[in-house]
Amino acid sequence: MIRPLLNWRTGLSIIAIAIVSGTIFYSQFLAKKIAREERQKVAQWVEAIKMAMNDTTGMSDNLVSIIISENRTIPIIETDEKNNITQYVNLDTASIASDSNYVRNKLREFRKQNNAIVWADPRDSTRTNHYYYGHTSLLNQVRYYPLVQLLIVSLFIIITITALTTSFKSSQNQVWAGMAKETAHQLGTPLTSIQGWVEMLKDNPDNEKIVVEMEKDVNRLKLVSDRFGKIGSTPHLEAHNVVTQVATMIEYIRKRAPGKVSFVLNTGGVAEIIAHISPPLFDWVIENLLKNALDAMEGKGSIVVHIRQQEGEVFIDVTDSGKGIARQNIHKVFKPGFTTKKRGWGLGLSLSRRIIVQYHKGQLFVKQSEINKGTTFRIVLKN
CATH class of the missing domain: 3.30.565.10 (Histidine kinase-like ATPase, C-terminal domain)
Structure with a gap:
């Protein structure tokens, strides 16, 4: 019974490792793919902003408007060459209203998450703008998904092993109790017979010393039988x-x-x-x-x-x-x-x-x- 239990544990561990490893590999692959696409969208957004600023003919207004309006998820903060925040999009307006340092804190966070996209003014090399952007909720979900799955798989394994262990202990206790009661039962028949023989020996006075010692051993056997009989019972x-x-x-x-x-x-x-x-x-x-x-x-x-x-x-x-x-x-x-x-x-x-x-x-x-x-x-x- 112990070996099958160990095999179950080993099998569950291998399955868990395989599931989590596969999930981590695939989620990281998706996360990198989403990150590349997000950076590409930010770069397109930056180009659209600059196109709107430099195109005086208005011919690109429709295309620029589409590109800019399509970004509803990627938070972006723009800074100038003096590190002043000049504009931002897709940030939590409620947090901005309640916390004066919210945008500046987000800027520090975005700097740690992604490298900035830099745009230099072709007409003035001293003018540069940096565009910092953060992770979208989709990218965060993909990255944290393996951890959530690992937690779920771990809980599943713990519950399963606990159930198997409890079942094993219950079966083991039943075996112990069954063996003990069967031993007591098997001892009962010869004990009764021996007691009968002892009573017969008492009829002969010459057997007095033998009877005394035999009764001690019989009483000892009765005690052992009584002990075994109590195993399994409260x-x-x-x-x-x-x-x-x-x-x-x-x-x-x-x-x-x-x-x-x-x-x-x-x-x-x-x-x-x-x-x-x-x-x-x-x-x-x-x-x-x-x-x-x-x-x-x-x-x-x-x-x-x-x-x-x-x-x-x-x-x-x-x-x-x-x-x-x-x-x-x-x-x-x-x-x-x-x-x-x-x-x-x-x-x-x-x-x-x-x-x-x-x-x-x-x-x-x-x-x-x-x-x-x-x-x-x-x-x-x-x-």
Whole structure:
């Protein structure tokens, strides 16, 4: 499922680049073409103005009038040899009336946009006129069109990828929930059978010690089945003392850990810290973190669990003195399937994070880690 999603993203990116690149190329081609035509029209307009001034016969009046009147879009400002503004056309009359510097500001703007068309009086070389002109709205639209299209295409890609990602996550969650519930279902039948055999063994007093141990394992299996059964369903959160919950799980792991591993629970002398949790799922998270810490230490070291509350939140830090996590792997540890161990599916931390984030509306992350010095995982819960 991940590969098709990546292929979709790659395909959309290629299509977007192709569309935008083609649009930019073609719009720039059109913009240059329009700019050449506008300059040609301004040059014709200038010639028509000068023809009207120099032709005393009146023979060209009709042609001049047509050329001058046809320019309704290109703004032009004329200056003399002393840089005085002598005339202008196609400027906003309302802005001219309200702002005395409007025409002069437009002149500075036009100088940056286009080179002036210069006309020199053939009868007096000291007299020259400069005609500065600005971009028409059509040219501006053509030039800005690629940016608008880029924005639209980008929004389309973002919406599409967001929809695909949401769909992928939803499907992934359904797979997780389905697998968990099926596992719980499959465990149910042999558990019932084993419980029956245990009851039969109780009839023989010689089996007393065996029965006690078997019942512990059966109860453990029932707990595991119950945990898997709750995945995918909205758990009922209740106020519980997390100090007691964590202490119980530490004691459970301590009995199964090597003798060279020490466990410390530090609550700052506080015996009760309340948080809203689902006990079976919360215990699963703590168990996973403690087992993960044990695996990181390879038989010796220390595991310290700090619990404290502050401003409506409960912080639980699980720190080990193990081999640490490489910096490039820190963002991968919660991904399904990632593991540095020879055995295991790499699902423990992924499940733990889902339980804390999705069901408890909290946080689970790597607070810090240093190679050969250890790692600290932090859980944040609402009080």
